[in-house]
Amino acid sequence: MSMHKTAIITGVNGQDGSYLADLLISKGYRVVGLKRRTSSINTTRVDHLYDNPNFKMHHYDLTDGAAVMHILEKYKPDEFYNLAAQSHVAVSFEIPEYTSDGIAGGTLKILEGIRTVTPYTRYYQASSSEMFGDSKDYDPERGYNEGSRMMPVSPYAVAKLHAHHMTRVYREAYGLHATSGILFNHESPRRGETFVTRKITMAAARIRAGLQEKLTLGNLDAHRDWGFAGDYVEAMWLMLQQPVADDYVVATGKTHSVREFLEVVFSHAGLGDYTQYVDFDARLLRPNEVPYLLGDSYKARRVLEWEPKVDMPALARMMFDSDYESLYEKLRK
Ligand code: NAP
Ligand code: GDD
Numbered sequence: 001m002s003m004h005k006t007a008i009i010t011g012v013n014g015q016d017g018s019y020l021a022d023l024l025i026s027k028g029y030r031v032v033g034l035k036r037r038t039s040s041i042n043t044t045r046v047d048h049l050y051d052n053p054n055f056k057m058h059h060y061d062l063t064d065g066a067a068v069m070h071i072l073e074k075y076k077p078d079e080f081y082n083l084a085a086q087s088h089v090a091v092s093f094e095i096p097e098y099t100s101d102g103i104a105g106g107t108l109k110i111l112e113g114i115r116t117v118t119p120y121t122r123y124y125q126a127s128s129s130e131m132f133g134d135s136k137d138y139d140p141e142r143g144y145n146e147g148s149r150m151m152p153v154s155p156y157a158v159a160k161l162h163a164h165h166m167t168r169v170y171r172e173a174y175g176l177h178a179t180s181g182i183l184f185n186h187e188s189p190r191r192g193e194t195f196v197t198r199k200i201t202m203a204a205a206r207i208r209a210g211l212q213e214k215l216t217l218g219n220l221d222a223h224r225d226w227g228f229a230g231d232y233v234e235a236m237w238l239m240l241q242q243p244v245a246d247d248y249v250v251a252t253g254k255t256h257s258v259r260e261f262l263e264v265v266f267s268h269a270g271l272g273d274y275t276q277y278v279d280f281d282a283r284l285l286r287p288n289e290v291p292y293l294l295g296d297s298y299k300a301r302r303v304l305e306w307e308p309k310v311d312m313p314a315l316a317r318m319m320f321d322s323d324y325e326s327l328y329e330k331l332r333k
Contacts, residue, residue: 004030011084018045020233034060062106072117081124092156100159107163111170122240125167127180130157143294153288177245184251184295188229189322205323218284220258227252228310238304251295264316
């Protein structure tokens with residue numbers, strides 16, 4: 001019998017999937033990463049694991065229930081991290097049905113698979129602070145916690161709330177070790193290029209290098225509780241090590257506007273006042289917006305003994321430095 005624990009990660013080639021795969025491999029796990037088929041290669045975030053004997057990749061799509069059954073039967077995983085999603089909130093207004101089929105339907109397919117095939121498998125659901133929407137049900141000093149009212153305002157968040165409750169139902173009805181991590185925004189040098197933080201750090205790097213003049217953005221007044229993805233995947237793992245499954249908010253406890261993020265990046269880049277470089281485009285506004293997110297991760301800090309190590313200014317500088325360095329490397333070649 002293998003001494004290694006086996007973990008399955010859906011969306012392994014995404015930001016979080018790649019950090020989690022690195023973490024689990026470093027802990028001696030055998031990791032089976034699932035990715036959907038795409039016509040272009042998009043595995044750069046996990047390419048460094050390609051030759052690792054403890055890492056394997058399989059094709060899979062959230063909409064394919066039979067594939068989940070086969071994978072569970074084949075690998076009999078100890079842990080299953082469901083990170084795959086159409087994760088862009090603005091895009092979910094354009095393709096609501098696809099977003100919902102994947103997130104809501106896909107989660108249910110996995111939970112049914114675990115219930116019927118490997119009920120001992122510990123399950124992690126990637127829930128989101130976007131589920132709180134604009135409910136305003138928070139202590140102004142501390143922010144939203146696990147008990148705050150959820151009032152989603154996007155198709156993405158409604159689908160995530162469906163998956164969140166389904167995870168709880170499977171925990172309570174069938175005794176599965178099924179946990180939801182309600183994660184606030186987390187970013188990194190591996191962040192997708194269409195999320196606002198990465199869009200800003202990549203543009204600032206190009207402006208600094210003289211390759212671009214302007215950056216076009218939408219709502220600069222939105223506030224987000226931004227943390228570092230590398231810290232947040234540790235919380236995911238800790239959740240599945242608990243004897244009893246439960247839900248946890250993961251956040252830094254500090255919120256900043258998009259404007260403040262811009263200020264930190266442009267000043268760190270030595271470019272000065274960001275307003276000289278930013279254009280507004282109304283097409284980047286959303287039909288509905290979540291104006292303010294602040295998270296209270298007291299429970300995760302107490303029970304999981306987890307804490308974030310990187311604050312927003314350090315995160316913004318880390319992301320800019322990484323983007324500037326890789327641009328510089330490319331230009332040198
Ligand atoms: P990400 O970088 O967008 O990664 C999402 C992954 O899901 C990608 O590998 C993507 O594949 C895959 N995927 C998309 N549709 C799929 C489908 N139909 N079938 C199979 N795979 C599919 O997102 P992330 O930032 O790592 O976030 C991980 C999870 O946490 C997501 O569920 C997200 O909604 C949730 N979450 C994220 C945050 C955050 O701030 N990052 C906060 C709370 C919750 P492609 O590369 O081919 O698109
Ligand atoms: N993407 C984007 N692009 N956002 C912009 C832009 C722009 O050009 N201009 C302003 N924003 C604003 C958005 O309107 C939003 O208020 C804020 O910047 C953050 O947008 P995103 O970075 O796209 O993240 P998000 O908060 O909508 O969603 C992310 O966090 C959620 C957790 O709260 C995603 O990672 C979700 O998957 C995740 O669940």
